Amino acid sequence: MTIESMPMSRALNAGLRRAMEDDPRVLLMGEDIGRLGGVFRITEHLQRDFGDRRVLDTPLAESGIVGTAIGLAMAGFRPVCEIQFDGFVFPAFDQITSQLAKLTSRHEGALSMPVVIRIPYGGHIGAVEHHQESPEAYFAHTPGLRVVAPSTPNDAYWMIQEAIRSNDPVIFLEPKSRYWQKGEVELEASALPLHASRIVRRGSDVTLVGHGAMVTTLLQAAALAEAEGTSCEVVDVRSLSPVDYGPILDSVRSTGRMVYAQEAPGHTSVGSEIAATVMERAFYALEAPVLRVSAFDAPFPPAKLEGTYLPDADRILEAVDRSLAY
Numbered sequence: 001m002t003i004e005s006m007p008m009s010r011a012l013n014a015g016l017r018r019a020m021e022d023d024p025r026v027l028l029m030g031e032d033i034g035r036l037g038g039v040f041r042i043t044e045h046l047q048r049d050f051g052d053r054r055v056l057d058t059p060l061a062e063s064g065i066v067g068t069a070i071g072l073a074m075a076g077f078r079p080v081c082e083i084q085f086d087g088f089v090f091p092a093f094d095q096i097t098s099q100l101a102k103l104t105s106r107h108e109g110a111l112s113m114p115v116v117i118r119i120p121y122g123g124h125i126g127a128v129e130h131h132q133e134s135p136e137a138y139f140a141h142t143p144g145l146r147v148v149a150p151s152t153p154n155d156a157y158w159m160i161q162e163a164i165r166s167n168d169p170v171i172f173l174e175p176k177s178r179y180w181q182k183g184e185v186e187l188e189a190s191a192l193p194l195h196a197s198r199i200v201r202r203g204s205d206v207t208l209v210g211h212g213a214m215v216t217t218l219l220q221a222a223a224l225a226e227a228e229g230t231s232c233e234v235v236d237v238r239s240l241s242p243v244d245y246g247p248i249l250d251s252v253r254s255t256g257r258m259v260y261a262q263e264a265p266g267h268t269s270v271g272s273e274i275a276a277t278v279m280e281r282a283f284y285a286l287e288a289p290v291l292r293v294s295a296f297d298a299p300f301p302p303a304k305l306e307g308t309y310l311p312d313a314d315r316i317l318e319a320v321d322r323s324l325a326y
Contacts, residue, residue: 030082087130101144175213
């Protein structure tokens with residue numbers, strides 16, 4: 001077994017490199033991803049090693065990037081698009097939701113669309129408007145798209161490869177605030193399939209559920225709760241569409257309580273959907289309503305206010321206390 005410690009940014013780079021080595025049909029497209037290596041250096045040195053016909057610097061035109069990727073997928077390639085920041089995805093929204101998501105259905109399954117769209121998303125990097133958004137609900141709501149979000153370097157390494165191997169379009173959400181967080185990466189075998197959720201901390205009193213960057217915050221909250229005598233179980237959703245409800249429901253049936261936390265606004269969100277489904281499927285096991293902790297239903301504020309806008313461990317613990325008070 002080969003295990004190496006690395007930050008998520010390097011794990012993604014290694015995963016992309018391995019996918020390109022394994023399949024010559026894989027190519028990368030995006031703004032400044034070639035010579036520069038991307039704003040976050042996720043594609044660093046890949047153009048040097050694979051050439052500019054497989055790592056393409058594109059114009060500043062997200063709709064054109066995705067539209068071109070659709071044509072390349074039709075021609076037998078497996079393109080991976082980088083959207084430089086989360087808020088920049090919307091010029092490509094029509095291509096993604098009206099075309100990419102629907103083409104396989106439109107052709108009655110005869111046409112595959114193996115396109116991956118990488119989106120650095122979420123806050124906590126002190127950036128300006130359009131650079132710290134969480135647009136996952138738009139894509140999870142759209143039939144025909146798979147939507148995933150790794151929370152660890154190991155997941156990032158393996159999930160990007162599995163996403164590239166998928167014959168369906170995948171929205172690959174990268175929690176940019178965790179790009180520099182190190183973790184162990186098992187380089188020989190993936191522990192879980194792409195669309196599996198997993199329990200990352202065992203507990204008995206309350207189930208804490210989230211995805212992406214929020215998983216680290218949930219683990220911080222669970223550690224603080226343990227110091228106060230409350231045992232919290234933490235579940236990493238990993239896949240937002242489809243959702244693997246098995247581990248979530250098993251945990252809730254054990255603890256009787258659940259709190260979902262996310263960086264996105266709460267109204268009609270991924271957290272809303274998962275909370276409603278848990279209420280439907282595990283109603284008689286619940287000792288309290290499923291509670292949600294989210295960003296406020298307002299546009300992302302100036303960077304100096306992001307600490308107030310985004311959920312932290314204290315807000316999660318307040319929800320835990322409310323759940324236990326029932």
